[in-house]
Amino acid sequence: ENTSNKIAAGEVVERPASVIKELVENSIDAGATSISVDIKNGGISYIKVTDNGSGMDEDDVEIAFERHATSKIKRAEDLDSIITMGFRGEALASIAAVSSVELQTKTASSTYGMYVHVVGGVFKEVRQTGCPVGTTFIVKDLFFNTPARYKFLKKDSTEATYISDTISRIALGNPNIAFKLTSGKSTLVHTPGNNDLKSAIFSVYGKEILKELLEVDYQDERFKISGYVGKPESARANRNYQSLYINKRYVKSRTVSYAVEQAYSSILMKNKFPFFVLNIELNPGLVDANVHPAKMDVRFADESYLSRAIYMAVSKALNSSSL
């Protein structure tokens, strides 16, 4: 059981940033409007994620660490689960198998909260505690019992950069949620959560980008495509400034990148890549999409239809501006 959890951990937990991605996505699923992350040593020795979401009840805290334990199956028909079903209920079990995890959580209806401590997949302590509504996870000493994996971690500052990138991407997909990432005394990411995508983009990329943004607003029978693309002069030397979301989940898609770039093809210099933050909302009955959760690589059954829709959406944004 423990061994299989450790193996499963390899699928979901590659580095501190992937732990944080899973914890923060759980916070989002729990309806949080404010999520704070604090790290030490690039998240290798210490990660703390605090949310003001629904919290967990006494009956649920231990189950949450079991493999394939999920409270989200009932939402199998939700848009969101289309792209996450495959690895449902793996994350907490996987993280707890390869670290020390402390959980503090309380629901609004309970008079007390719960504290749980799991080390290497073994429960050390489960007790009632006093704490505010919401959930805090503290993950310490990642991969302490899997030296082969520990060895593959990069230096603290590099891991911190991965984390910062992860939080930034998630924040850009969820402008209704306030995110804060700190490492010791320094604040690495801070978004307002005022439900304005432009504000989130400003928080992540700085003021200069704002005058480069063109709004994307497109709808057909399968997709609603919204967000911003950058004017050609804001194009960058690589694709790191491209963020794609499907129903608010950050994903990667070559198809989408190529389709966006196609729309710029006549106006962009060689080896320059357009900036974009795009959210695609799917009509779930009409679209078959799949994502590998660790790679975040999304595949559509009908990629050429998607290409065309993206091309149209971006062309419309480019044409609407006085370039």
Ligand code: ADP
């Ligand atoms: P999944 O997210 O796929 O359901 P996880 O292993 O990530 O699986 O989480 C297991 C369960 O723990 C969730 O289904 C949820 O019920 C509970 N849970 C985890 N994190 C939180 C949180 N921050 N707030 C409330 N419940 C949570």
Ligand code: MG
């Ligand atoms: Mg999860």
